[in-house]
Amino acid sequence: MSPVLTTVADFKSTHWLEGPRLLAACGRKIMEVQGMFRNAELSGFVQEAHKLAHAHDHPDVALVPLLSAWAVPSGPLTGDCLQTIIDTILKHLRAVDPVDGLYLSLHGAMGVRGIEDPEGEILRQIRAVVGPDLPIVVTYDLHASVSRQVVQQVQAIVAYATNPHRDHARTGAAAARLLLGLCQKTLKPTMAWRSLPMLLGGGTTIDILPPMLGIFQRLRHWERQRKILSGSVLMCHPWNAHPETGWNILIVTQNDQALAEKLADEMAERCWQVRHEMPPSFHTPEAAIRLAKEARLARKLGVVVLADASDVVSAGAPGENTALIEALLAHGRELVSYVPLRDPQVVAALWDQPLGSQHHVKIGAKLDKARGKQLDILVKIHERRQSHGVGRTLVLVHEQVHIVVVEGPALALAPSFFTNAGLNPWRADVIVVKNFFPFRMFFAAIARLTLYVKTAGVTDFDAAHVLDFAGDIHPRDEVVEWRTTDRRRRLG
Numbered sequence: 496m497s498p499v500l501t502t503v504a505d506f507k508s509t510h511w512l513e514g515p516r517l518l519a520a521c522g523r524k525i526m527e528v529q530g531m532f533r534n535a536e537l538s539g540f541v542q543e544a545h546k547l548a549h550a551h552d553h554p555d556v557a558l559v560p561l562l563s564a565w566a567v568p569s570g571p572l573t574g575d576c577l578q579t580i581i582d583t584i585l586k587h588l589r590a591v592d593p594v595d596g597l598y599l600s601l602h603g604a605m606g607v608r609g610i611e612d613p614e615g616e617i618l619r620q621i622r623a624v625v626g627p628d629l630p631i632v633v634t635y636d637l638h639a640s641v642s643r644q645v646v647q648q649v650q651a652i653v654a655y656a657t658n659p660h661r662d663h664a665r666t667g668a669a670a671a672r673l674l675l676g677l678c679q680k681t682l683k684p685t686m687a688w689r690s691l692p693m694l695l696g697g698g699t700t701i702d703i704l705p706p707m708l709g710i711f712q713r714l715r716h717w718e719r720q721r722k723i724l725s726g727s728v729l730m731c732h733p734w735n736a737h738p739e740t741g742w743n744i745l746i747v748t749q750n751d752q753a754l755a756e757k758l759a760d761e762m763a764e765r766c767w768q769v770r771h772e773m774p775p776s777f778h779t780p781e782a783a784i785r786l787a788k789e790a791r792l793a794r795k796l797g798v799v800v801l802a803d804a805s806d807v808v809s810a811g812a813p814g815e816n817t818a819l820i821e822a823l824l825a826h827g828r829e830l831v832s833y834v835p836l837r838d839p840q841v842v843a844a845l846w847d848q849p850l851g852s853q854h855h856v857k858i859g860a861k862l863d864k865a866r867g868k869q870l871d872i873l874v875k876i877h878e879r880r881q882s883h884g885v886g887r888t889l890v891l892v893h894e895q896v897h898i899v900v901v902e903g904p905a906l907a908l909a910p911s912f913f914t915n916a917g918l919n920p921w922r923a924d925v926i927v928v929k930n931f932f933p934f935r936m937f938f939a940a941i942a943r944l945t946l947y948v949k950t951a952g953v954t955d956f957d958a959a960h961v962l963d964f965a966g967d968i969h970p971r972d973e974v975v976e977w978r979t980t981d982r983r984r985r986l987g
């Protein structure tokens with residue numbers, strides 16, 4: 496949905512580790528992904544593999560690190576960017592003796608310009624080098640798209656079981672158990688897949704709240720049985736221009752295809768039943784500011800957090816929506832507010848100007864000119880900083896409205912985004928985040944009221960309705976049954 500293309504430079508400036516440096520980042524209590532994760536999938540995988548090797552007296556288990564690359568979600572990757580990533584993986588694979596198995600932590604909701612199924616393309620090129628028989632286990636975010644090309648080329652897929660996600664390491668560890676079992680021939684995973692023509696459903700889609708709570712509890716109950724190795728429900732990334740997007744179910748059993756098929760069927764039916772439970776509706780900017788003003792006690796004891804649900808950077812939005820800034824200038828100038836904004840041009844133009852100087856600037860709508868609205872305002876330069884991932888940062892102030900302008904992606908989901916800019920979150924009345932779920936964990940200590948705001952942008956739930964899907968999809972279209980689409984997706 497976003498027109499801002501993602502290049503290799505976006506990965507290299509965020510996170511790019513190869514070979515031994517990657518393995519070193521997967522140790523205990525070490526930052527695996529700088530500025531983001533201490534213990535993600537690769538750490539979970541590496542630590543579990545070491546543990547298993549030790550427990551079963553296999554000191555000969557050797558790990559061969561290939562590549563770990565992250566960029567902040569944005570618009571599609573360029574074809575060159577994807578090919579550089581694949582070439583780097585293949586370069587490391589070719590440089591070592593043949594491996595016994597391969598683990599790929601793919602996330603699974605990547606979009607690449609001109610390539611319909613990027614994860615399938617990664618698998619295709621890797622299979623061309625390692626051959627058709629090498630055991631491959633893949634882990635996914637639960638917002639991944641699942642394709643026939645991927646399912647056919649791997650032995651098992653395991654996805655996160657939490658939303659907001661907090662089981663990255665557990666997911667990597669599950670992959671280690673499956674892959675080592677495959678390599679040592681103690682496991683023979685059999686996987687069943689079901690795919691639903693369904694973009695939205697499941698209410699808030701949070702794993703600890705109904706209706707998804709019961710679904711995830713059922714999966715965990717199954718996994719306690721010896722024959723069931725893994726159960727995943729993937730609720731898709733609803734703004735990914737994947738023609739076969741939708742919810743997916745993946746069940747992995749120990750050498751029992753019939754059992755996997757039966758459970759996948761049952762789980763697909765269960766997910767289809769919650770399709771009418773829509774996400775909550777969100778406030779307008781004006782209503783949210785009125786509620787923030789009324790919440791005197793909340794502001795006194797902490798802050799009111801406004802989640803800009805239309806401009807969620809962690810879901811791929813540009814992070815340059817000015818609707819909340821405009822509303823705060825019109826209705827909430829007296830509130831001490833911190834608002835993130837990505838505007839590399841304004842940062843470049845004002846970077847050398849002295850602190851305290853005043854300037855007329857046009858902010859916003861530089862990256863996605865078709866959607867955003869530019870604001871013309873008088874600001875004072877309040878702070879100048881530089882930090883990992885977001886690059887050069889300026890805090891521009893108009894009365895009590897503090898605009899944190901960054902040149903890189905405005906991944907504003909934790910108080911550290913604001914402290915890195917020299918601001919004290921406790922002194923704010925209102926803090927704007929560009930995120931759906933994870934911010935709630937990071938802001939738990941300080942947020943006294945959280946309001947979701949719809950400001951019109953690429954991460955609106957109905958924004959994906961303009962995309963070109965293969966066939967009807969709920970809730971955009973009326974879809975009475977899921978099995979026809981499921982069969983087409985799985986069997987062609």
Ligand SMILES: [Zn+2]
Binds near residue numbers: 636660
């Ligand atoms: Zn996700």
